[in-house]
Structures are given as structure tokens and as C-alpha cells.
Amino acid sequence: MKLINEAEKNNYKNVWTLSEFTGGTVHPVSYELLGAARALAEAKGCEVWTVALGNIVGGEAAGELIARGADKVIVLEAPELAAFNDELECNILERLVRKYCPEILLGAATTRGRALIPRLAGALYTGLTADCTQLEIDPETGDLLQTRPAFGGNIMATIRSAGFRPQMATVRPKVMTALSPDPERSGTVIREQLEASDLCGAKEVLESVETLENTVNISDARVIVAGGRAMNGPDGFRLLERLAEKLGGAVAASRAAVDNGWIAYPHQVGQTGQTVQADLYIACGISGQIQHLVGMQSCKTIVAIDIDDTTPMMKLADIAIKGDLFEIIPEIIKELEKRRG
Amino acid sequence: MKIVVCIKQVPSAGDAKIDPETKRIVREGSKSVLNPFDLYAVEEAVRIKERKGGEVIALSMGPESAKNALIEALSMGADDALLLCDRAFAGSDTWATSYALSKAIEKIGDVDLVICGKQAIDGDTAQVGPGIASKLGMMQAANVLSVDAVSADSLTVKRMNERGYDVLRLKLPALITVVKDINFPRIPTLRNARIARKKEIPLLKPADIGADPDKLGLAASPTRVVKTAPPAVRESATLNIAGGSGEAAAALVNELSSRGLL
């Protein structure tokens, strides 16, 4: 809500997080949000509250949220909350925010959070910063400083929402650190009830379907094993598939490999293919022409394996191994198997 | 059926070079393009129109050069295009942008469906679509994988979730944001491209859409960028692993393990 004057800020207290449930269990990102919220609450000298909406939340889950840093857990259970319903959850949250007036509200940048939270910010007329990588309290103003990558990661922008409350931000999973659970921590559960008005304008969820399709989606993969011309044919890619499977990753390729018909185009990384942002990118026999590099430069750790150690990829890599792919990769697979026992 | 597609012009990456110091890719020069995710929105709108009849209106906000994005939408089959173009809109954050677009949609009137791309590649926030829906009190579905049934007063869609999808029935008017799996956007024919370039694209000011000037632009935006800084430099030292295949493989697995990557 837009503030009329500076004094009005005092009406808003505490740091809230929105906890997420998938299939009746707490989504781990909820704990990460609590970890971030704890640090902010410490700086502000206030409490951490979390909101748990679901068809069944259960005492155990509420206890776990407290152990992970919540002082108060608002629980609202209703059968209508079994599947994600944007309008319904937005109505509930808008009502709770207006009732309790949190100063800060953090949500997860999951597919659900990224739909729900902007709707809520729109309804509340307040600021929202997406995908924050750092959150801190400005020591001078007490406002929330929200830092996020902008312009494709070329710049980090710090954003403030001075004249509006609550200050809202989303955080991607695995960006913040959860606290270890402390069973000694105490907290309070506040039960709220569904009201008829919450259902106003809510859609009908006809069914929810779980798919376990193994579609090629290298743009979302956390680990990628990629091969180039030196893979020498489709059999080389079978080898990469085995390695990728051991690492729980996806297989990608350079343009040369796709042009040779060894692997299908949806696997191609680079300017004329996909852009990927994996945590780990293992480039096997890819020399690293700029057209390929632009598609994978944002990966966190790059490993290159090649017989030729003068290639751009071998120089760019965080870890470079010079040698014969067809000897080294089977050894890596063996090593991983050994570790898994 | 009257469908509005909200689209955005975004900077496209220009030529790339590698900075030898940071090992990061530096992109030089940039031109503007239609936000890639919006292509799927335009395509889906045109497909619904082709199935059910009606009209598609492409709507954008930005400088006059954003007309080019609208021309692309017209070339793909949108019937009309409107551009919110005025200094008063400049500097709007996602809240103020959603407000301006929602006022334009109200002004267009009798809109059954609003379609947006899942997000714009410059901001990556995915906030404007749900922002518009909340201001117009519309039902929404973000990350729609397919539009299955379309009737005069409802829409059945598959919406992506983290474990699969939900089948939703939305009462119209509604807003959906679409992901790229939904379709393959057509490439305009030369004939359609020539016709599109001859269409007039009206430039609208706040007064034309009945928008409250106090809710537009930088001054009315709840969020404000207060600082920018370069990102942390990529660790540029390369760890070279040598030795026999077995040793090298073991060393790599150890290294990955110690970096928490396994």
C-alpha cells in the first residue's frame, strides 16, 4: 500500500515468508526463505512470520517451520487449496496482509510464486522485486535493499521500495541458505479460516496431472554434458548419455555434432541453439567457437575435456583435462559409480 | 472473441566477444526486437482467432520505435495495434506498467482474453501479466502449455506446474501467460509483412486511456533502482588436471565433489 507519510511506516511490522507445499510436504525453498527472513528480522529486531496455505498443513509441518526460524505460523487449511488457485490464494493473502500489516514479505520464485506474488503486489499497490540474490536492511532508512541481476546478468541492480508497504521480493530456490532445524525453538501457530469472499472470482481446477516425461529441456538442466565434433558419431553421444545419467544431467551438443546428424537439434547449445545456465557444464571435445560460448557462458562451473589444450574452451574452463575423451569419460563414470557405492 | 496480446520491445544481444580478463562474454551494440516469449503469445492469439473468429489487437508500451514490435505482430496476423507512447509512461516499473496496460485494455472494451508471453527477456520478472489480471479482476493462468477448449464464456487451459500440469477452466474475460512449448510461431509471409507495414498504429497518451497520471511513470512506481554494480567476476583461473585417464578422472570427481557439484 502506498504510504501517506513517513510515520505510517511504523504501522507495518515483521518479516513474512510464504511457505510452499507440494503434495502435502513443505517445499525446501520455504526453509531457505525463512533463513533469509531470520537475518532481516535480526537486523530489524522483529519477528519472522510465515503463511502456510494448503488443504492439509498439519502440526508437524508447522513445527518444522518453527524449527527452521519462524516465530509465528499462520495456518489456513481448506480443501479448496489442494491445487494452486491464483485468485483464491491471492484473496486470502491480501486479506491477511491488510489484517496484520507485515513490513516485508518474501516469496519463492517458483512457477507458483511467480504467478501468485505479482498478482498480490498488483492488488496491494506495492513494490515487488523478482529473483533477488541478496537481501539486506539499509542501516540508514531501515528499508529493504533488494539486489537482483539485470540485463541478462551483466549488471546487479539494487532496488528499494521506500514509500510502499509491505516491501515484497521473490527469491529463486537454492539461492538463500536454510538454517539447520532447531527443535528447541518455540513459536506460535495462528489458525485462520477460509472466508466466503476468498472464493470470489476463483477459477475451477479440473484436475492436476503429474508427468514424468523425459523431454529434452537443456535450458532448465542443472548439469549438462555436452559433446562436439570430437565425439566422432552417435556412439560418442551414447557415452555422454551414460555420464549425464550418472550426474543426473542432460546431454547437449555443439552445432558441429548436430549438423552431422549425431544428435537432434533441441540439444544444440549456442547462438543458433539454446542458451543454458547450468551449475555444471562439461564440454567434451568442443573447441569453443564464440557461437557456442555465448550459449553457455553463464554456467557456474565449466569443465572441458579435450585432446588439444590450446582451444578457447580449454582456456575458458574452470577445470580443464587434457586427454582422450574415450578413455577419460568411462573412467569418470567408473569413479562416480564407485562413490555411489 | 476479442483478444488483446501485450507485447514488449526488448534489446537483443548484439555481437559477442570474450573479455580476456574476466573471461566473460561482452556483447557489443544492440538493436531492439520483439520479446521472444511474446511471439508465442501472438501466435496463440492468432490461432484462437483462426479457430473461433474474432479479432486480435496487439498492445505495447514504449518509445515510438516499439512500433516495430507491433508491426511484427501485425505481420503474424494481428488485426490492429496500439502503442502507449508518452513521456508520462517512462520509467514505469512492473506495477505502473501493469496499470497503464490495464487501463488501455479497459479502453479497448469488451475484451474476452488477454495473452502475454511468460516474461520479457530484459527484466525476466514475469510480473506484468499477473499485475494486469489483478487490476482488471480477471482470472489468470500463468505458464500455459496449451489452450484446449474455447467457448463464448470460458477457456480450458493446461497450466504448467513443477510436477506436471493443472487443467483449469477460466471464466472469460481472463488473462493467460504462455510458455514456449505452446506453439511454434509462424514466420510472416512477404505479403502479410507488406500489408502490416501499411497499417496505421495509433500512439496513445494517458488521457486517451483514462489513466490517472499519479499512477504512471517513475514517480508513481513502487520500486526504484538505487544502485547498480557489475556482477562478481567469474573465477578466471583454470585448474588443469593432468595425468593418466584414471588419475585425471579421480581428480575431477574429487574436485567436483569438493565444489559441491555432485
Add this chain to the structure above:
Amino acid sequence: MAERHIEGYHVEIIPPKQDSQKLEEDLALFASKLTRIRGSGFMASITDNAMGLLAFQGHECIEELGIDIDPDKILIHLNTFHTKQNLEEILDECRKLGIFNLLAISGDGSTRLPKLRPEDVDATGTASVTSVELTRYIRKRYPEFNVGVAFNPYEPEAHEFEKLKRKLNAGASFVITQPIIEKNAIVDKLIEMYPDLPVTIEAWMSKKLYLLSDVVGYPIPEDAEFDPIGTLKQLEKDYPQCGFYLSLLGFKTQYPVIEEMAAERAARE
């Protein structure tokens, strides 16, 4: 049939881009270039979304503008980034216009361009469609087309010759090389191995030689001196039996020189 491709010059022209902000002007320029090439008796080679940048199709421009063409003197590039429907449309429209010369290439993709799937071109035993599968499909479904293919002397030699063999087995009947700037041993070998195969050599007509860095696989300095016309003249001496494919030809100053060279060549023969 084959000799057609070796006489005279191929002049590459690029149709207007999809994002052109002066489309009518670009179309007029395209038409005037095509007409000029026709007047000179050269072959006009029209690219297909070169570099993955979206452009209009050559046949569309010819039809839409009603450009008068000599269909035997048109070569349409066709890459693997199309939908099946689009591929069939292009082939049908080319047939209607009487254009039967195609250059099948893998081509450059982009997220905006669909890629032909193996099943679209009745291909089995491959994960992706390359110029080999495309050539085979066209020759089988539309045997009236002459299909040319690319030859890259900068790729590992054995690999490239093996790929060429597959392209020829698929029904390709002529070859256009990647640009060379001097006598090239691999190209010599190509001509020696296939004495009856029409080979057209791509000659780089831009002064910016460094743009070739990615093709040749090593960096060429930006200030490298390069004389395109002089190089072409030398290549013609080295390869009198070959045709020449002129890419990035300047229409203002270079074109008249090329016309003179063609006249001299005709006089010699």
C-alpha cells in the same frame, strides 16, 4: 544439365530481412539486382535465412513483385530450418516458377526457425536432418530438381570427403565450396577425385577478410590486406574448369569489373 553450373559466375543475393524497416526499398533493390544479374547472363544465387537471420524467401519476392526471371539462371538455397509444410510450399512454388536449381545446406538455425525432423523427410537412422537427408528427399520426391551441395575444405579432410560421398549418393549433382583465397590442396583433390562433377568455387568478394575467420578456423587479423578482384583473377587461372560463386559482391564498383571479366572470358573461349 550439369554444365550449366560451371559457366560464368554465380552472384549471391540476400532477400530482404524480416525486420527490415525499409522493406519496399529493400525489395526494389533486390529486384533491380536480380534484373541486373539476369542481364549479365550470370546465375543469381538466393540465400535462405543466411546466418539464421530471418529473411523473406527468394521465391516469395520473385512472385510478389512479379520479377521477370530466367528460371534456369536462378539457384535457390534451401536449408534444413523449415517446417515440412513450408518445405513443400517452397518446392511447389519453385516448380511453378520453373526454378529447378537448388543448393541444399544444413544452414543456420535460430530459436525462431523450425528444424525439419527426420520423419518430415522420410529419413531413418539419423537424429537430425542434414543436407544429406534433405538432398535425398528432394531427389526422390521431386526428381526434376538439380540439387547442389556444399564442400568445406577447412573441415578434417577424410570426414569431409566421406560426407561428400553421402551427399552425392543422395543425389547431389554439383558442388559449391566454401570460400578459398588461394589454390587449395583439398579442392585440387576434390577436382581430381570427381573429374565429372561440376565444382563451383566460392570467391570472397569483401575486403574484410577477417570475416572469414570462423570459416577457416583460425583468426585473421582485422587489418589483413585483401584484394578480392586480384584473388578472383588468380583463382580463375588456377581453376579454369570451375565456376565461381561470388559472395558479398559490391554492386557499385565490383560488378562492372566482373562483367568485363566475363566478357574477356567469353572472348577467350
